[in-house]
Amino acid sequence: xxxxxxxxxxxxxxxxxxxxxxxxxxxxxxxxxxxxxxxxxxxxxxxxxxxxxxxxxxxxxxxxxxxxxxxxxxxxxxxxxxxxxxxxxxxxxxxxxxxxxxxxxxxxxxxxxxxxxxxxxxxxxxxxxxxxxxxxxxxxxxxxxxxxxxxxxxxxxxxxxxxxxxxxxxxxxxxxxxxxxxxxxxxxxxxxxxxxxxxxxxxxxxxxxxxxxxxxxxxxxxxxxxxxxxxxxxxxxxxxxxxxxxxxxxxxxxxxxxxxxxxxxxxxxxxxxxxxxxxxxxxxxxxxxx
Amino acid sequence: xxxxxxxxxxxxxxxxxxxxxxxxxxxxxxxxxxxxxxxxxxxxxxxxxxxxxxxxxxxxxxxxxxxxxxxxxxxxxxxxxxxxxxxxxxxxxxxxxxxxxxxxxxxxxxxxxxxxxxxxxxxxxxxxxxxxxxxxxxxxxxxxxxxxxxxxxxxxxxxxxxxxxxxxxxxxxxxxxxxxxxxxxxxxxxxxxxxxxxxxxxxxxxxxxxxxxxxxxxxxxxxxxxxxxxxxxxxxxxxxxxxxxxxxxxxxxxxxxxxxxxxxxxxxxxxxxxxxxx
Numbered sequence: 001x002x003x004x005x006x007x008x009x010x011x012x013x014x015x016x017x018x019x020x021x022x023x024x025x026x027x028x029x030x031x032x033x034x035x036x037x038x039x040x041x042x043x044x045x046x047x048x049x050x051x052x053x054x055x056x057x058x059x060x061x062x063x064x065x066x067x068x069x070x071x072x073x074x075x076x077x078x079x080x081x082x083x084x085x086x087x088x089x090x091x092x093x094x095x096x097x098x099x100x101x102x103x104x105x106x107x108x109x110x111x112x113x114x115x116x117x118x119x120x121x122x123x124x125x126x127x128x129x130x131x132x133x134x135x136x137x138x139x140x141x142x143x144x145x146x147x148x149x150x151x152x153x154x155x156x157x158x159x160x161x162x163x164x165x166x167x168x169x170x171x172x173x174x175x176x177x178x179x180x181x182x183x184x185x186x187x188x189x190x191x192x193x194x195x196x197x198x199x200x201x202x203x204x205x206x207x208x209x210x211x212x213x214x215x216x217x218x219x220x221x222x223x224x225x226x227x228x229x230x231x232x233x234x235x236x237x238x239x240x241x242x243x244x245x246x247x248x249x250x251x252x253x254x255x256x257x258x259x260x261x262x263x264x265x266x267x268x269x270x271x272x273x274x275x276x277x278x279x280x281x282x283x284x285x286x287x288x289x290x
Numbered sequence: 291x292x293x294x295x296x297x298x299x300x301x302x303x304x305x306x307x308x309x310x311x312x313x314x315x316x317x318x319x320x321x322x323x324x325x326x327x328x329x330x331x332x333x334x335x336x337x338x339x340x341x342x343x344x345x346x347x348x349x350x351x352x353x354x355x356x357x358x359x360x361x362x363x364x365x366x367x368x369x370x371x372x373x374x375x376x377x378x379x380x381x382x383x384x385x386x387x388x389x390x391x392x393x394x395x396x397x398x399x400x401x402x403x404x405x406x407x408x409x410x411x412x413x414x415x416x417x418x419x420x421x422x423x424x425x426x427x428x429x430x431x432x433x434x435x436x437x438x439x440x441x442x443x444x445x446x447x448x449x450x451x452x453x454x455x456x457x458x459x460x461x462x463x464x465x466x467x468x469x470x471x472x473x474x475x476x477x478x479x480x481x482x483x484x485x486x487x488x489x490x491x492x493x494x495x496x497x498x499x500x501x502x503x504x505x506x507x508x509x510x511x512x513x514x515x516x517x518x519x520x521x522x523x524x525x526x527x528x529x530x531x532x533x534x535x536x537x538x539x540x541x542x543x544x545x546x547x548x549x550x551x552x553x554x555x556x557x558x559x560x561x562x563x564x565x566x567x568x
Contacts, residue, residue: 007468008392011389011391012385012391014381014382014384014385014389015382015386015397017377017381017382018378018379018381018438019382019438020438021378021438022401022438022440025434025435025436025437026409026412026436027404028415029411029412029413029415029416030407030411030412030415033411033412033413033415036414036415043421085308089305089308092304092305093305095301097294097297097298105305105309107550107551108312109309110550110554110557110558111313111316111547111550112312112315113557113561114546114547114550115315115543116497116515116542116543116546117497117499118497118516118518119319119515119538119539119542120315121519122518122536122538123315123318123536123539124315126319126322126334126532126535126536127318129532131331132330132331133334134318134334134335137332137333137334137335162311162312165308166312170561171561174561223410225499225500226499229499229503230499230519247410250413251500251503251504254417259414259418262414263411263414263415266408266411266412266414269410270407270408270411273406
């Protein structure tokens with residue numbers, strides 16, 4: 001506003017509290033963590049500089065690669081089925097065939113996303129519990145789902161998928177809304193049937209939306225923590241080694257006072273997030289240009 | 291026409307099946323609330339035999355009332371954190387939306403760019419920092435950090451941009467101070483966006499597990515989300531009180547679902563803004 005010109009400091013006063021809080025709780029710790037990732041520091045005594053040894057150790061640690069592989073599994077093995085299902089749901093809800101009742105379906109389908117992660121994990125814990133669990137009582141077995149090396153990650157995946165469908169559904173619904181209905185009208189006049197207009201109009205036009213969902217899902221999968229920690233966790237709150245993601249490893253190091261190592265994990269996660277989102281973005285861009 | 295009614299039926303079946311799958315775990319939780327320990331062990335998936343609310347009573351007194359206390363902690367922390375975040379963010383948003391000042395452009399861009407950086411990077415230094423100044427196991431550590439919420443600031447600024455400058459200028463001509471213009475003119479004008487942002491900030495605070503898990507270990511200050519999983523830990527009790535765990539889940543999930551039914555649009559808009567994916 002021009003009227004304020006004489007008192008130049010006014011806007012700075014307005015942003016000062018925000019910037020101060022931002023500097024203290026975000027910028028300073030982030031910079032400090034970069035420095036600390038090159039050090040060995042147990043929380044007392046002196047900070048010992050050890051160069052890139054933290055990174056070296058992590059990259060030569062099989063548990064890191066296991067966790068990274070599992071994270072990729074959580075991401076891809078969830079994204080594909082969940083996208084197919086929620087895209088189908090979105091198309092159904094959008095179509096005029098369902099009528100007004102789709103207003104009732106939509107919130108029901110979104111509801112899992114509203115349920116707090118911690119509580120959802122506990123409910124899934126009961127469903128898959130080895131003694132008195134829902135699945136085991138149905139099948140009459142006492143299989144320890146959440147402790148099994150092969151199955152615990154599927155339980156975590158199922159829960160992430162259950163919570164995810166509502167999220168993807170809303171994303172795809174908003175993507176569908178942005179498509180001009182006249183295109184369908186034109187296709188219909190040209191004699192295209194429903195399946196043809198779905199695969200030749202809707203899917204190509206939704207590319208940007210799929211890309212958005214894929215990147216957002218990659219970031220959130222790489223940073224997943226609570227699901228594995230609560231569902232498969234032990235008393236210390238660390239996830240079981242057969243289901244943990246990258247962030248669980250960071251927390252394990254933080255809990256045991258390996259602060260330099262924990263910082264290094266943080267930066268590795270950050271770099272992976274950047275690389276993955278860039279790679280998806282670039283590859284999709286190239287496809288579009290071709 | 292016959293084919294169309296068949297496909298209509300198929301669509302309904304598909305959507306209904308999906309709805310059932312979405313509801314099923316919630317049903318398991320609610321049926322668990324009304325069951326006794328032996329009932330849940332024998333028949334975890336079935337309907338409860340009676341609708342007694344005894345589990346709630348037991349939950350209140352469980353572990354000398356720690357559940358009720360932690361619920362209060364969570365609400366208290368969520369309320370203050372949200373109020374602080376909205377205060378700081380709306381002030382900054384006001385400056386970015388309505389003033390031209392040196393550095394405003396690059397500062398804003400810088401803040402936007404930092405949204406890419408995950409908060410986990412700073413978590414270790416913050417832990418060291420808070421342990422030094424004695425903030426671990428307090429309410430303060432749950433309230434003050436991350437009150438500079440860039441996403442909230444951005445959302446509020448977008449809305450403020452659309453408000454007519456003439457309104458503010460007329461206030462100044464009438465002799466209102468800068469702060470007065472903000473509190474009496476801008477703040478009431480932005481009520482819809484402030485409400486929506488506050489809800490999203492409050493939800494992510496209330497549902498947060500990671501931050502209080504690291505920073506708070508003392509039971510007196512722990513929010514409910516951290517207490518709930520400890521109920522099923524096998525260290526202190528060998529038999530997990532599953533019916534109480536389900537009751538505990540119900541007291542956090544049911545209010546969230548009621549809130550969601552009332553404010554569906556705000557909940558769903560959070561998705562497309564691309565901020566929170568929990």
